[in-house]
Amino acid sequence: MDIFTEINPVRAFLKGKRRQNFSVGLVPTMGALHQGHLELIKASMMENDLTVCSIYINPTQFNNLSDLEKYPRTLESDKQLLAAAGCDVIFAPTNTEMYIKQSDLHFDFGHLDKILEGEFRPGHFSGVALVVSKLFNIVQPNKAYFGQKDFQQFKIISKLVEELLLDMVISSVPIVREPSGLAMSSRNQRLSDADRAKATLFYQSLLMAKSLLQKGNPLEFVKTKVREKCGVVQGIKLEYIELVDIENLKPSHFVPSKTILLIAGFVGEVRLIDNLLLE
Amino acid sequence: MDIFTEINPVRAFLKGKRRQNFSVGLVPTMGALHQGHLELIKASMMENDLTVCSIYINPTQFNNLSDLEKYPRTLESDKQLLAAAGCDVIFAPTNTEMYIKQSDLHFDFGHLDKILEGEFRPGHFSGVALVVSKLFNIVQPNKAYFGQKDFQQFKIISKLVEELLLDMVISSVPIVREPSGLAMSSRNQRLSDADRAKATLFYQSLLMAKSLLQKGNPLEFVKTKVREKCGVVQGIKLEYIELVDIENLKPSHFVPSKTILLIAGFVGEVRLIDNLLLE
Numbered sequence: 001m002d003i004f005t006e007i008n009p010v011r012a013f014l015k016g017k018r019r020q021n022f023s024v025g026l027v028p029t030m031g032a033l034h035q036g037h038l039e040l041i042k043a044s045m046m047e048n049d050l051t052v053c054s055i056y057i058n059p060t061q062f063n064n065l066s067d068l069e070k071y072p073r074t075l076e077s078d079k080q081l082l083a084a085a086g087c088d089v090i091f092a093p094t095n096t097e098m099y100i101k102q103s104d105l106h107f108d109f110g111h112l113d114k115i116l117e118g119e120f121r122p123g124h125f126s127g128v129a130l131v132v133s134k135l136f137n138i139v140q141p142n143k144a145y146f147g148q149k150d151f152q153q154f155k156i157i158s159k160l161v162e163e164l165l166l167d168m169v170i171s172s173v174p175i176v177r178e179p180s181g182l183a184m185s186s187r188n189q190r191l192s193d194a195d196r197a198k199a200t201l202f203y204q205s206l207l208m209a210k211s212l213l214q215k216g217n218p219l220e221f222v223k224t225k226v227r228e229k230c231g232v233v234q235g236i237k238l239e240y241i242e243l244v245d246i247e248n249l250k251p252s253h254f255v256p257s258k259t260i261l262l263i264a265g266f267v268g269e270v271r272l273i274d275n276l277l278l279e
Numbered sequence: 280m281d282i283f284t285e286i287n288p289v290r291a292f293l294k295g296k297r298r299q300n301f302s303v304g305l306v307p308t309m310g311a312l313h314q315g316h317l318e319l320i321k322a323s324m325m326e327n328d329l330t331v332c333s334i335y336i337n338p339t340q341f342n343n344l345s346d347l348e349k350y351p352r353t354l355e356s357d358k359q360l361l362a363a364a365g366c367d368v369i370f371a372p373t374n375t376e377m378y379i380k381q382s383d384l385h386f387d388f389g390h391l392d393k394i395l396e397g398e399f400r401p402g403h404f405s406g407v408a409l410v411v412s413k414l415f416n417i418v419q420p421n422k423a424y425f426g427q428k429d430f431q432q433f434k435i436i437s438k439l440v441e442e443l444l445l446d447m448v449i450s451s452v453p454i455v456r457e458p459s460g461l462a463m464s465s466r467n468q469r470l471s472d473a474d475r476a477k478a479t480l481f482y483q484s485l486l487m488a489k490s491l492l493q494k495g496n497p498l499e500f501v502k503t504k505v506r507e508k509c510g511v512v513q514g515i516k517l518e519y520i521e522l523v524d525i526e527n528l529k530p531s532h533f534v535p536s537k538t539i540l541l542i543a544g545f546v547g548e549v550r551l552i553d554n555l556l557l558e
Contacts, residue, residue: 007444011446019298098444100441103442104388104389104390104391104438104442105386105387105388105389105438105439105442105443106386106387106389107384107385107386107387108384108385108386108387109383109384110383110384110385111383112383130442130443133443133444134442134443134444137443137444137445137446138444138446140446159383159384160384162379163382163383163384163409163413164384164409164412164413164416165286165377165412165413165416165417166416167290167416167417167419
């Protein structure tokens with residue numbers, strides 16, 4: 001496994017590989033790897049000759065300084081996990097490598113970045129688009145892999161690739177869950193055992209909402225039920241529960257097979273998100 | 280000379296050339312070519328194995344529908360000029376090839392796109408950044424060439440390349456002028472003979488401003504003199520005359536060798552721009 005921390009050497013390395021007709025898969029991460037990330041690595045390894053995993057905690061996508069400071073950092077164990085998984089290349093740059101100076105460039109995706117996470121994390125998706133553009137331009141992958149847990153991020157990056165005519169394919173990999181149903185997330189590392197148990201409430205809420213919708217209950221009634229369910233648990237602060245069209249993320253009523261339920265909220269000080277495709 | 284109108288074939292063609300280690304220069308144009316464009320082609324041919332000229336009138340960078348409709352279109356003579364100049368590839372796509380659907384993506388460059396042209400042509404530079412990103416991602420040039428006449432555009436594209444870590448070099452080529460001093464521009468084709476004579480006023484104003492500044496006159500006095508000079512000529516409508524730092528386009532007082540004078544205005548219905556580096 002080759003490990004790079006600078007742009008020019010990884011570019012030169014990958015240029016050589018592309019000249020040998022290697023196809024390149026990219027899995028962008030912020031480290032603190034878990035089984036969800038390893039599924040992305042596995043998908044990339046199956047579909048490409050060479051898999052690059054980037055590990056970089058991008059400051060411009062954090063709207064909350066404390067969230068940035070407390071984001072888990074586990075580089076040594078990340079390296080071991082990636083080596084064991086058979087990943088070919090790690091790219092783990094520093095801030096000064098990724099940002100020569102303070103960034104003045106911002107992206108606006110219209111409706112796509114104004115709702116859901118965009119509403120509660122202003123500037124988040126502009127920072128995501130910026131860092132992902134950088135990573136795409138450094139690695140120039142044939143295919144890049146993102147987790148379905150960050151569904152809105154996947155839609156925005158798909159939009160970026162479509163609009164800028166980037167010569168690559170973007171792939172979404174299903175959510176990996178703990179046996180409890182909790183969606184795997186690097187931020188779960190920050191949960192106490194008690195909070196980890198409480199955090200399963202979000203997935204339970206999604207399942208309940210799905211079931212209620214399938215029984216024909218109106219959306220507003222279902223949302224009220226979820227708010228009530230979360231409201232009674234101490235330490236849980238629901239931010240949103242929404243049903244949107246999977247194509248354009250416009251608010252949706254219940255139309256089977258083309259909608260997604262998304263939920264976000266705090267368990268103590270840790271903000272978590274989850275979602276469920278309705279089929 | 281190879282002529283392409285679709286993205287996939289030109290991509291495949293250039294991929295083959297890059298595999299043979301050809302370096303690629305890109306000259307993005309909106310057609311209606313003149314000697315200024317041919318200097319860009321010449322610069323690219325000297326520095327690259329293969330030169331691509333794109334010809335595409337990008338609707339998203341026009342803030343004024345009439346300006347878009349009246350923009351000169353001379354594709355057949357453009358092809359002849361490029362063939363005679365020795366250009367290797369023309370890429371002249373249609374709107375449906377460049378924009379699958381209405382664009383929802385907008386770029387914000389902070390101060391850089393709020394002033395000068397950005398102030399008078401809202402949305403212009405977002406459209407420029409969008410189409411140039413598309414062209415860069417289609418052609419993947421080693422080097423791309425832009426005219427100094429569109430100085431602010433050059434700065435914004437340089438910023439785009441720097442921020443997104445695009446693996447290419449951006450080059451600016453000096454303004455080419457008519458014997459009268461008029462900066463060459465595709466829009467000059469729309470001028471009557473009488474208006475073409477009047478249009479020299481902008482370059483004359485730049486020269487006068489430079490001279491007055493070099494004699495130690497304060498900037499506000501110099502701007503007033505230019506406004507007076509333009510104000511007395513019927514059919515001329517000055518939009519701005521500004522002195523800014525060449526690095527960050529911040530308003531500047533007269534500091535030799537690091538500033539640029541920029542002017543913009545209408546001659547009849549035709550909007551023209553010009554500039555002069557102060558050394």
